[in-house]
């Protein structure tokens with residue numbers, strides 16, 4: 001019995017009641033229970049084998065303020081679709097490309113640095129849209145210091161503008177407003193500012209602290225003013241980081257590059273990343289083989305707020321994953337191992353909870369069935385079950401309306417109740433898929449009797465006998481009454497015969 005296997009595998013006590021109740025478990029369920037029981041057993045063994053303790057890597061405690069050094073801001077550009085986010089990012093990037101040595105190829109590493117003439121730098125995340133932003137936030141990653149909210153001056157505040165504001169507020173990140181498309185004739189920057197008041201974004205003109213810069217991303221107008229406003233905002237935030245000790249950072253993007261394999265781009269948030277550093281992120285680890293910047297140039301060191309491409313990952317971590325430096329490769333393996341173990345255990349716990357719930361439900365249902373049938377004899381029980389199943393089936397919508405002529409009334413006789421039950425079950429599955437419906441009018445044990453023949457005559461049915469006989473007298477009586485008697489000893493022949501009989505009852509189509 002399945003429950004026995006389950007309980008035996010789990011090594012717990014067996015509830016005799018439930019054993020009896022579960023004798024009608026369906027096959028799928030049986031397989032599932034065995035599988036899950038085996039899984040749980042395997043798992044508990046594994047747990048015993050290795051006494052597990054938390055081996056995870058974590059961020060260091062907050063640094064001593066004396067160790068903190070100013071760092072540049074990390075900015076996300078957000079706003080409604082078509083308001084000019086991509087154009088703005090492209091233009092900002094190009095201000096740098098122009099300053100770059102000839103021959104450099106811009107690489108997409110999910111973020112880039114813009115250096116102002118004053119020497120200050122801004123890191124722009126160039127995965128625009130708030131999907132990336134919220135994906136990271138959902139993972140608890142906070143890489144953005146400032147949101148540049150782009151609003152087209154000819155269009156005003158739109159749905160995603162409002163969503164962007166909400167994201168920034170949820171993350172407690174200040175906004176710098178870029179009123180874009182100011183080159184357009186119908187641009188109305190003042191209207192934008194007024195509209196934003198309704199969302200608690202109050203520009204300086206209105207007595208608030210949100211800086212608004214009128215720009216044209218397309219023409220490249222006033223972009224430096226936007227960058228300066230961003231720097232001014234950053235200064236108020238007094239952004240600082242600890243440039244020493246093991247690295248901490250966040251994965252911005254992760255992808256497989258044809259030539260270089262698994263590449264992860266990241267923003268460093270603490271420490272200084274160097275070649276050879278051992279990192280863990282999510283369930284992957286890396287020995288840093290190569291680092292490069294957004295110009296594809298190999299770099300030797302990456303500091304806080306710097307975007308960097310990292311090569312050397314074993315697997316791909318996900319955007320938003322926390323990056324932590326550990327002391328050695330064995331330690332990295334240990335951390336990743338632990339995380340995988342933990343994840344699997346979580347999943348396992350969840351699976352087993354569901355299985356346990358299902359099992360209980362199942363037991364309850366079968367107990368009810370038992371109660372209902374306990375006062376009936378085997379024959380009554382079978383018939384009640386047969387009727388119940390039939391009812392269940394007829395409550396389901398049928399593909400085609402069955403005609404009366406498509407019903408085959410049958411009488412079943414068997415040698416023992418087990419065989420009758422087996423046949424009834426078979427009929428049941430057979431019945432479900434055919435246009436001709438089986439109608440069980442009578443069934444019982446023993447040889448074919450006159451009574452059976454009478455039944456068959458009344459209902460225009462066929463008598464099927466399994467491992468039973470029909471005497472000469474009965475056969476003659478049946479022949480006289482036009483009743484077919486079919487006797488079989490092999491269930492397979494029985495079913496074949498039944499199929500033939502059924503198809504002969506179908507109206508013949510030309």
Ligand code: GDP
Nearest residue numbers: 080081082083084085086087180181216217218
């Ligand atoms: P995104 O969906 O926010 O990334 O918007 P895009 O940068 O793709 O810009 C949408 C359209 O607006 C494109 O056709 C751009 O050329 C245009 N556009 C973007 N910025 C400006 C601008 O400052 N002035 C004008 N006139 N058109 C702009």
